[in-house]
Amino acid sequence: MNTAVAFIAAPLAVAFLLPLLGSRSSWGSRAAALLTLLALAAVGLLMLLRPAFPQVVVIGGWRAPFGISLYVDALSVMLVVLFDLLALFALWFQHQHGQEKPVSFDVLVLVLSAAAAGAVFTQDLFNLFVFLEITTVAALALSAPQTGSPRGVIRYWLFGSVASASMLLGIAILYSGAGTLNLVELGSRWSHLTPPVQWLSGVMILLGFLVKMEIVPFHVWAPSTYRAAPSSVGLLLSGVVTGLAAFSAWKFFALVLRGGASLPPVSGVFSFSQALFGLGALTLILGALAMLAEKDAKKLLAFSTISQMGLVLMAIALGNPRAVRAVFFLIFAHALGKSLLFFVTGLVVSRRRNSEWRSWHGLGAASPSLVWFWFLGTATIIGLPLFPGFWGKLTFIGGALEMGLWGRVGVMLLILATVCESVALLRVGHALWEREGEPSPRDEVPSPRVSGRLSYWAGALALSAAILWMGLWPAVFSRAFVTAQQAYAGDGTPSVVRTSTDAFAQRSGHHSRREGRMTHRQGRISHRDGNVPARHANVSQGR
Amino acid sequence: MNVVHLVAISALSLFGIGLYGLWSGRNVLRWILAVGLMETGINVFLVLTGWYPGARVPIITESFSTSGPVPFLDPVPSALVLTSIVIGLGTTTLALALAILHARSHGTLECEADPETAEVLE
Numbered sequence: 169m170n171t172a173v174a175f176i177a178a179p180l181a182v183a184f185l186l187p188l189l190g191s192r193s194s195w196g197s198r199a200a201a202l203l204t205l206l207a208l209a210a211v212g213l214l215m216l217l218r219p220a221f222p223q224v225v226v227i228g229g230w231r232a233p234f235g236i237s238l239y240v241d242a243l244s245v246m247l248v249v250l251f252d253l254l255a256l257f258a259l260w261f262q263h264q265h266g267q268e269k270p271v272s273f274d275v276l277v278l279v280l281s282a283a284a285a286g287a288v289f290t291q292d293l294f295n296l297f298v299f300l301e302i303t304t305v306a307a308l309a310l311s312a313p314q315t316g317s318p319r320g321v322i323r324y325w326l327f328g329s330v331a332s333a334s335m336l337l338g339i340a341i342l343y344s345g346a347g348t349l350n351l352v353e354l355g356s357r358w359s360h361l362t363p364p365v366q367w368l369s370g371v372m373i374l375l376g377f378l379v380k381m382e383i384v385p386f387h388v389w390a391p392s393t394y395r396a397a398p399s400s401v402g403l404l405l406s407g408v409v410t411g412l413a414a415f416s417a418w419k420f421f422a423l424v425l426r427g428g429a430s431l432p433p434v435s436g437v438f439s440f441s442q443a444l445f446g447l448g449a450l451t452l453i454l455g456a457l458a459m460l461a462e463k464d465a466k467k468l469l470a471f472s473t474i475s476q477m478g479l480v481l482m483a484i485a486l487g488n489p490r491a492v493r494a495v496f497f498l499i500f501a502h503a504l505g506k507s508l509l510f511f512v513t514g515l516v517v518s519r520r521r522n523s524e525w526r527s528w529h530g531l532g533a534a535s536p537s538l539v540w541f542w543f544l545g546t547a548t549i550i551g552l553p554l555f556p557g558f559w560g561k562l563t564f565i566g567g568a569l570e571m572g573l574w575g576r577v578g579v580m581l582l583i584l585a586t587v588c589e590s591v592a593l594l595r596v597g598h599a600l601w602e603r604e605g606e607p608s609p610r611d612e613v614p615s616p617r618v619s620g621r622l623s624y625w626a627g628a629l630a631l632s633a634a635i636l637w638m639g640l641w642p643a644v645f646s647r648a649f650v651t652a653q654q655a656y657a658g659d660g661t662p663s664v665v666r667t668s669t670d671a672f673a674q675r676s677g678h679h680s681r682r683e684g685r686m687t688h689r690q691g692r693i694s695h696r697d698g699n700v701p702a703r704h705a706n707v708s709q710g711r
Numbered sequence: 712m713n714v715v716h717l718v719a720i721s722a723l724s725l726f727g728i729g730l731y732g733l734w735s736g737r738n739v740l741r742w743i744l745a746v747g748l749m750e751t752g753i754n755v756f757l758v759l760t761g762w763y764p765g766a767r768v769p770i771i772t773e774s775f776s777t778s779g780p781v782p783f784l785d786p787v788p789s790a791l792v793l794t795s796i797v798i799g800l801g802t803t804t805l806a807l808a809l810a811i812l813h814a815r816s817h818g819t820l821e822c823e824a825d826p827e828t829a830e831v832l833e
Contacts, residue, residue: 308809317813344760
């Protein structure tokens with residue numbers, strides 16, 4: 169047993185024990201949930217301080233590529249710590265400022281954090297699918313409104329279901345051709361598959377990721393879901409669920425599709441990666457333009473997430489070392505900055521009962537720190553120098569400029585989108601800052617003070633400290649990102665996973681790489697000849 | 712036309728019928744049923760990927776060692792289908808709960824697009 173497993177097992181165990189304490193969120197259940205997440209984040213930070221990476225954890229004693237293996241390196245632990253801290257922050261925020269406090273909120277946030285950790289660590293395609301499904305189910309249940317119309321959430325369910333159906337069918341097709349579910353092993357068997365299998369499975373699985381990443385035209389569920397959900401859930405959807413989908417999409421793209429290189433061109437004109445790049449660029453620019461037209465603050469933040477994920481998809485599609493590092497930087501920067509923005513939005517909405525940002529004037533005068541936190545979040549997202557988003561966008565530009573005309577067009581679009589995004593976010597900050605503005609019908613309470621409580625400062629300053637740390641001292645992150653990028657790029661596989669696979673292949677006489685083509689069906693035929701294929705041999709060993 | 716083709720065609724037809732069901736109506740219950748059909752289609756397809764004519768059930772028995780080199784069925788897809796069915800149960804239950812919420816707040820199961828949310832890019 170390894171500590172990495174605790175990130176999955178501990179929150180799940182606590183989540184299932186919490187309902188025993190009663191259906192209302194009590195002091196005990198809240199403390200248990202918060203302490204679990206805090207302890208896990210602390211364990212993760214300790215692991216990062218005394219690094220012994222990379223580790224491969226084999227679940228149930230079944231060696232890769234037969235069992236499920238978890239790949240634990242500095243990057244994955246950092247991501248898990250980030251997700252746990254965001255979950256902690258959202259949970260704490262909901263306890264302090266949320267209207268309703270059922271115990272299900274605590275339970276679902278814990279389940280979400282467990283599934284996020286699993287999806288980050290796993291090296292098995294089906295396991296990844298299962299964990300992503302659990303995050304989607306938890307996010308759906310979290311964003312379902314207690315009162316009012318659930319139409320936005322039903323749309324989310326609909327898109328999520330079709331996405332996961334498409335992904336599952338893709339996995340089934342891929343398995344029927346390759347006979348394995350291990351991501352690394354799939355990557356090395358990919359070139360032996362027939363083109364129809366490659367195309368169908370590649371496109372269908374990526375389609376599932378794109379829906380969860382809110383890429384245009386599959387983003388339609390996002391704005392209405394964000395609007396109906398409480399701000400703490402918006403924070404989780406944007407920082408954890410979407411960021412996780414982006415990381416998983418990158419993992420699939422890098423390990424199995426080898427950066428899109430192993431897929432033949434769509435037509436003579438453009439390649440698969442370029443198609444994805446174009447989709448990302450479209451999302452980037454349309455999301456930023458929609459932000460300018462949006463009156464509702466939560467939907468505005470949703471479009472900002474959509475736009476940022478477009479940029480991440482562009483970086484994934486570029487696939488060169490710098491672009492890969494940009495993917496990691498952007499996921500972190502986006503999660504941190506957007507959490508701060510949702511924090512401010514949540515506080516304002518809890519006072520004004522109105523998420524239309526034009527009616528927010530006056531609050532900033534009563535508590536100026538709110539405006540400062542909004543600007544800090546904005547600076548992080550748009551990438552002002554010395555803020556986290558800056559390093560992400562700078563690395564992205566470096567990667568894009570290596571790729572010729574496509575890259576240059578991408579950089580131009582990025583600059584245009586950043587301008588739109590800045591204007592949209594700064595306008596909201598300005599409205600918050602203004603003393604007088606359009607009179608709001610619900611503005612009967614004259615600008616109550618929001619700040620001043622210990623809990624407010626504790627949360628906001630912790631998040632700001634994380635942002636400033638990543639912005640001013642990116643070397644710590646950068647080092648982990650470079651290590652991870654190199655590990656994954658070496659033959660498209662994390663080297664430790666590859667070694668364990670090879671070692672097993674030699675021991676059991678598995679001959680996939682030396683004798684070339686080893687498809688599933690041939691494996692069975694060779695079995696009949698008395699040459700026991702490794703997969704089946706392992707079944708009998710296991711029993 | 713052998714058994715494999717027949718099962719594959721029926722699995723993909725189930726998936727297609729489900730897609731058509733999503734496409735052709737706006738009733739929440741209809742959507743839930745349609746998604747259920749799609750999932751069933753995929754599950755049948757998954758079972759098919761592990762099937763092989765003349766292969767044995769992958770259970771190790773006493774006679775296994777003496778029975779000679781007879782191929783096993785692939786047990787992995789069965790495990791996957793089991794997981795997939797459980798996930799399907801979970802999401803269907805959740806969707807039914809959402810349908811109840813919808814019926815309570817709108818008095819109907821017809822999920823029309825909200826005029827206020829039909830804006831830019833939606």
